[in-house]
Ligand SMILES: Nc1nc2c(ncn2[C@@H]2O[C@H](COP(=O)(O)OP(=O)(O)O)[C@@H](O)[C@H]2O)c(=O)[nH]1
């Protein structure tokens with residue numbers, strides 16, 4: 122079976138760990154437990170009749186207490202930048218992380234706007250969002266809480282990862 | 289090996305040595321999970337990759353790269369979490385070591401470090417996130433407020449629309465009218481204080497302002513100058529009820545002083561405070577700068593005040609901090625605070641205390657200092673350190689400065705409240721005076737703040753009674769000596785005090801928002817003067833000053849358009865002057881506005897150039913026509929080499945950007961000669977003429993042109 126490493130990046134508290142939990146275990150918890158270091162989960166998906174084992178690298182959020190760790194990107198086939206639509210600041214920080222990754226490696230990326238079950242209190246207009254989305258191969262609006270779009274998003278991610286290293 | 293084993297037995301770790309590429313043998317083991325990790329039995333002495341850990345398999349590839357080199361070095365994996373089965377979660381770290389003839393892999397159980405890091409960061413991050421979400425909601429509600437308040441509908445309609453917004457807000461909201469009477473409050477704010485909801489009761493506001501006055505000595509001044517403010521209040525209701533409340537105060541509708549409102553947002557942050565207090569370092573430390581925080585500083589100050597020993601308290605506010613945040617992002621703002629904290633710390637003695645007491649505010653206790661000169665010297669040094677260039681991660685350079693207020697114990701005050709109140713007042717004074725780096729508190733300051741209130745009410749009357757006058761100062765072409773432009777300068781004819789210069793009342797007008805009305809008067813009057821000059825047979829451009837608050841007034845552009853239409857004046861005869869500070873304070877608004885001016889044919893000059901912090905990259909992007917070199921550089925042009933260099937640099941830069949340059953404050957012919965020689969085209973100053981009345985201006989024109 123083909124195995125693909127994918128990384129979940131983004132600021133703290135946007136729902137990276139929750140997305141993985143929803144996808145792999147089908148559960149969600151309101152309680153926030155901050156991630157320390159790295160944790161890898163795996164799950165098999167089928168893309169065009171091919172089974173792919175996704176290795177999901179969930180990492181400590183990038184913030185003032187934890188810098189961005191490029192070394193964990195090694196061997197990754199794709200990554201997602203997760204942001205939270207109740208905090209405008211997370212999009213700005215997400216874009217900064219995106220820029221840092223781009224300097225490091227050239228692999229497909231997905232922008233995930235999470236917490237779609239909540240009201241978007243941020244002030245980005247559709248136009249401004251489009252402007253940001255253009256820097257990614259694809260985007261998705263998800264909710265780890267309701268599960269909305271989570272499966273689809275990870276499948277898209279798997280396709281991106283699969284496509285990126287296929288000869 | 290024996291002693292190594294003994295040393296290592298203190299750690300929960302296993303040491304493996306590479307035998308062949310994927311096979312490792314055990315050198316030391318004090319780590320029972322090693323067999324699980326490699327899925328081997330305990331009798332086994334060798335371990336093969338791949339292991340059961342995806343992370344470790346990934347790491348070993350990097351380790352091999354290190355081992356292939358001959359470097360005596362090591363590589364650290366960082367902490368990872370390994371879920372070995374449903375109930376067994378390990379927190380591990382791997383270290384690859386390359387030493388002369390050994391390739392070693394250490395696996396280390398980091399349970400303790402993991403727990404410690406997680407408990408510390410859990411509350412720290414919850415705080416950051418809660419703050420961000422709160423900020424976001426505040427901005428959201430505030431935008432809606434501003435929209436509603438600026439719309440022209442009846443007060444009743446406005447109140448109804450506002451209620452709709454705040455009834456659903458997730459935090460307490462209180463709106464007060466200009467005289468601090470509650471106009472509207474939501475049920476949530478009564479809940480916070482366990483009070484029954486009574487829409488017109490003043491209980492909540494009274495409680496809040498009492499708490500704020502006691503716990504934040506600067507609060508009174510904040511109200512009197514109408515600043516936005518944020519603080520954390522401790523509310524105690526005997527016997528058991530204690531809450532931490534985060535309070536944010538906004539002034540809304542400030543461009544019209546007659547209809548502005550106060551708006552208070554209140555959130556219960558007790559849970560976060562509780563989390564924070566679990567952890568002594570967090571409770572008294574600012575995690576960003578690693579300095580002590582406000583609570584800690586307060587305790588120290590109380591301790592110092594219990595002793596007779598003299599000391600000074602400094603209150604430091606970073607000028608232009610908001611701009612750095614806006615221009616370069618919050619991350620750079622954070623970096624600035626950390627760097628500045630270090631620079632400040634380096635100027636202190638061991639016994640001194642420094643703390644971060646607010647967003648961009650620091651407080652310092654200078655122990656054993658009695659002489660104002662001595663305090664001044666230290667503060668000067670801080671100012672100097674702060675003036676050194678700051679560099680962003682993207683290598684962009686920028687500068688900041690500080691407003692420093694100083695009070696002495698026991699001369700100026702004997703308790704923490706008084707000392708902090710006066711230090712804040714002094715820092716505030718320092719802020720309004722760009723050239724004053726450090727302001728030492730004097731009783732005059734408290735007097736002055738009451739004089740200020742008198743002046744403010746006189747200024748309100750002045751607007752009503754039309755007590756202003758517009759003077760004109762000619763601007764000459766330095767080669768032809770002909771008048772090509774004039775600057776409009778305002779005077780206030782106070783019925784009792786006589787003439788008051790703009791330097792005295794414009795800052796006050798700016799703070800109170802009266803500037804918007806006064807500014808409109810100036811524009812209207814200025815355009816009338818352009819007409820009169822034209823009818824006297826001259827075509828002279830008029831330059832009018834715009835302040836930051838005028839720029840933020842959303843009605844400015846349409847007002848200018850309407851006036852131009854009404855008077856039918858050629859817009860190319862109108863120029864607006866903005867200071868550098870105005871530009872950097874709100875780049876986006878300014879940039880939009882200036883482009884619209886340019887479209888209309890109105891030109892733009894930058895006033896006081898050289899005193900602010902704008903970088904060349906700012907200027908390049910803005911539609912600017914003229915730079916005015918600040919008088920402070922022109923003054924000592926003949927004798928001061930530094931000033932000479934600055935002026936020459938500005939001239940060179942202007943040439944490159946194809947901007948005109950006007951020298952302000954030209955007072956003697958040697959200055960004119962220097963400017964002439966270096967292609968500075970325009971000048972104004974006493975050498976030619978002081979600001980004069982319209983009639984005198986026309987006579988002057990007749991002699992010159
Ligand atoms: N309402 C809502 N909350 C979410 C969602 N995803 C995550 N959360 C919550 O956000 C907080 C942070 O989630 P977490 O997955 O730990 O974020 P991480 O730091 O990016 O890994 C937790 O309290 C989650 O319950 C979502 O889609 N909707």
Ligand SMILES: [Mg+2]
Nearest residue numbers: 137138155156
């Ligand atoms: Mg996480």
